Amino acid sequence: MVTRKEVARKAGVSVSVVSRAMNNSGYVEAEKKKRILEVADKLGYYPHPVAEALQKRRTKQLLFFCKDLRNSFYIDMYQGMVEAAGKRDYMMVFNGSMDFENIRNTMIDGIIMPNEVITRHYLDTVGKNYRLPVVSASYGSPVRFSRSVPRVEIDMEKVMELAVKELRANGHRRLALAMPYPFRCTDVRRLAFCSLMEEVYGDRMKDYYIGIHREDLAGDSRILAFLEEEERENGMRLLEEDFFGKGELAAQLFVERKIDATAVVAFNDEFALGMCKRFHALGIRVPRDISLIGIDGSSARKYQDPCLTSVGLFPEKQGAKCVNVLLDMLEGKKVKYISGSPVKLVKGESVKKLD
Structure with missing residues (x-):
């Protein structure tokens, strides 16, 4: 032998x-x-x-490295990957753990990362010596990588422009933004919103920002008490693991702070659906009392009553493009290091037209 x-x-x-x-x-x-x-x-x-x-010289398998299994956006993205990989005689493997060391024991030809932050962390750790081809889904973050990695990027500035434009076209002038990050964050969504609304709010911008982050909640004893109760009931830390739960908290904050906006742009669809649930529990109806728009256009929005208006990021198409870029790399083809992915407003019934 x-x-x-x-x-x-x-x-x-x-x-x-x-x-x-x-x-x-x-x-x-x-x-x-x-x-x-x-x-x-x-x-x-x-x-x-x-x-x-x-x-x-091939395992015929690609790995999608993604922890957030609760988010329907990533499930839709994975479905797009599965279909695209199958057309090229490949199989997708899904890893729901953040343990990069597990990658060493997985028979794969390449890796797709869900965002720029996780990509950078991988490249700075295991990826230093384990040099499989990598492609990253990207959302306009200024994160720099230690080596060149192709990105399939969604233009989040354009996404926010579409959301604000839709609300303004329906007569809304006072808009709020609900995010899972503190006001000082550099997330493209927040920066674009502030730029678009600067003329309206000036130095009052922060009054219309709902940041679901302990840094922004430090002085709000009532909300912290609500958060602790929710975390006990759900058996998890909402500020760390659950966009839906963060959305519920954002709706509670909106009411507690008596924000006079007529519409809210939510961080993503899961966040928006959580806000819908909490608004309903508080006797506030969407869109009768407050209009709401999400970001993702994920399949989950269809099961909300009313159906959620969202800016569609078409995660299936982004996932498929990530696969095709990665397989082109494996085949020695020339690839673009930044590829675009389409966005489009997806109308539902969660935005009310004001008189």
């Missing part, structure tokens, strides 16, 4: 280099790796269960 030691001796390298080449678990020079694989082929050495993968 052929062993790795024999492959190493024949290829003129150490056993550890052979192991890295076979397992795709660390950096090996391209020419050296090619020689090792050729020697393994010739000697008939195929480590179970990757014999076929070794022969073809």
Whole structure:
């Protein structure tokens, strides 16, 4: 029976280099790796269960690395990935853990990351030595990567422009923005909203910002008490894990602070649906009493009554494009390092037309 030691001796390298080449678990020079694989082929050495993968130099699997399994946006994105991968004879693998070390033990040819922040964290840790091809879904964040990684980007400035334009077209002038971040955050959604509404609010902008973050809630004892009660009932920390729960808290804040806006732009659809639920519990009807618009255009919006108006990011298309860019890289094709993904207003019944 052929062993790795024999492959190493024949290829003129150490056993550890052979192991890295076979397992795709660390950096090996391209020419050296090619020689090792050729020697393994010739000697008939195929480590179970990757014999076929070794022969073809491909596992025919791609990994979507995403923790947020509650968010329907990412489920829709994954569905787009599955369909696109299937058309090119590939399979998608879903990893719902933030343990990057697990990637080393997964038989994959490349990785798709859900956003720029997670991509950077991966590149700065395990990705330093584990140099599989990576593509990142992107939302306009100024995050810099330690090495070049293609991004499939959604123009969040345009997204916010579409949301504000729709509300203004329906007669709304006083708009609020509900986000899971503090007011000082650099999220593109917040920056775009502030730019669009600066003429209206001036230095009062913060009065129309609902930040679901402990930094912004520090002086609000009633809301913190409500938060603690909700966290006890749900058995989780809402400010860390659950956009829907954050949306509920945002609606409570809107009422407690007596914000005089007639419409709210929510961080995403899950956030907006949470706001709808809480508004309803407080006797406030959407859109009769308050208009609401989300961001994502996810499938979950269809099951809200009334159906949520949203700016569609078409996560299925973004996911499909991530797959195609990654497979083009694997096939040695030239790819753009920033590719766009479409956005469009998706109308529902959650925005009221004012007289």
